[in-house]
Amino acid sequence: MKKDDFSHKFYTDFPLVFDDIITLHSEFEDGYVDNTFYPFLPGIYVCLNDVHVKNIPMNDFLSEKKIFLINYCISGRCEFKISENVYKYVKDNYTSVGSYTVRDEFYYPSGYYLGFEIFIYEDMFTDETRDVLKQFNINLDTLAYKYNNKEKLTLLETNISMQRLWLELYNSKSPDKGLIKLNILKILHHLTNSKSVIPATSSYLTKNQAKLAKEVYEMLTFDISKHISMREISEKLNVSETSLKNYFSAMFGMTVSDYMRSIRLKKASDLLKNSGLSISDIASICGYSNQGRFAKIFKEYYGMLPLEYRHVL
Numbered sequence: 001m002k003k004d005d006f007s008h009k010f011y012t013d014f015p016l017v018f019d020d021i022i023t024l025h026s027e028f029e030d031g032y033v034d035n036t037f038y039p040f041l042p043g044i045y046v047c048l049n050d051v052h053v054k055n056i057p058m059n060d061f062l063s064e065k066k067i068f069l070i071n072y073c074i075s076g077r078c079e080f081k082i083s084e085n086v087y088k089y090v091k092d093n094y095t096s097v098g099s100y101t102v103r104d105e106f107y108y109p110s111g112y113y114l115g116f117e118i119f120i121y122e123d124m125f126t127d128e129t130r131d132v133l134k135q136f137n138i139n140l141d142t143l144a145y146k147y148n149n150k151e152k153l154t155l156l157e158t159n160i161s162m163q164r165l166w167l168e169l170y171n172s173k174s175p176d177k178g179l180i181k182l183n184i185l186k187i188l189h190h191l192t193n194s195k196s197v198i199p200a201t202s203s204y205l206t207k208n209q210a211k212l213a214k215e216v217y218e219m220l221t222f223d224i225s226k227h228i229s230m231r232e233i234s235e236k237l238n239v240s241e242t243s244l245k246n247y248f249s250a251m252f253g254m255t256v257s258d259y260m261r262s263i264r265l266k267k268a269s270d271l272l273k274n275s276g277l278s279i280s281d282i283a284s285i286c287g288y289s290n291q292g293r294f295a296k297i298f299k300e301y302y303g304m305l306p307l308e309y310r311h312v313l
Contacts, residue, residue, distance in 0.1 A: 043124035076113035100153035
């Protein structure tokens with residue numbers, strides 16, 4: 001599937017209501033996306049997004065509709081372009097609430113994101129939807145008033161009780177439809193009726209800073225068999241090393257050295273699973289000239305030596 005077609009299909013080709021849990025799998029050239037829909041009420045869609053791509057283009061048609069979105073990030077990182085010059089980042093255990101809709105693309109800095117989305121589309125409500133929301137004292141006008149700031153998006157650190165509700169949905173192997181609906185209603189009730197709203201502190205970058213962070217990423221990962229220092233990158237981009245490190249950390253949620261270690265070791269894991277290359281060759285491809293050091297770092301990350309890892313798989 002072409003990515004340009006994905007968002008329109010995602011938001012327009014599903015039925016009014018789901019009777020069962022349904023997973024839609026979409027393959028792209030650079031990865032895949034699994035969208036798992038949970039049964040709830042007409043006009044309110046609950047979806048688990050398991051994303052394994054760097055970006056997903058969006059269509060402008062969503063911005064013209066009266067919708068409200070609630071996102072909960074289980075793991076990964078997602079970039080929101082708040083304005084022409086401001087980018088914010090949602091990370092693990094953050095909830096975003098508001099009517100803000102992405103107009104150009106979702107960008108996932110690490111190429112991975114796992115999280116829930118509640119998509120509220122009032123024009124598709126039925127009498128059943130309105131009656132149930134009323135019974136549980138869930139008022140959408142109140143929800144919009146509380147969370148629609150000037151950016152139309154509020155980021156919250158998700159408290160323990162809310163995390164449990166989300167993770168019960170995620171971890172359940174044979175979920176009960178009644179419990180699914182009850183958990184979702186509890187989430188909506190909590191957000192609507194909580195006495196205070198305390199926005200989370202969030203990493204943000206300007207357009208130019210975000211561009212620089214992505215340039216650093218491209219230079220670091222172009223050939224992971226080679227090591228390029230941040231000093232070299234700083235000189236090429238004519239920006240201080242400290243600033244570049246800060247921009248990178250804000251976007252990717254970890255230091256440059258930690259990120260590159262994870263990239264190299266994940267590549268090594270893939271080669272161990274899917275190739276017959278020697279351990280020495282894999283170490284070299286992943287930027288480790290010393291096989292012993294590679295084995296030591298690999299064991300620290302995966303809990304076993306590379307050869308053990310290959311045999312276990």
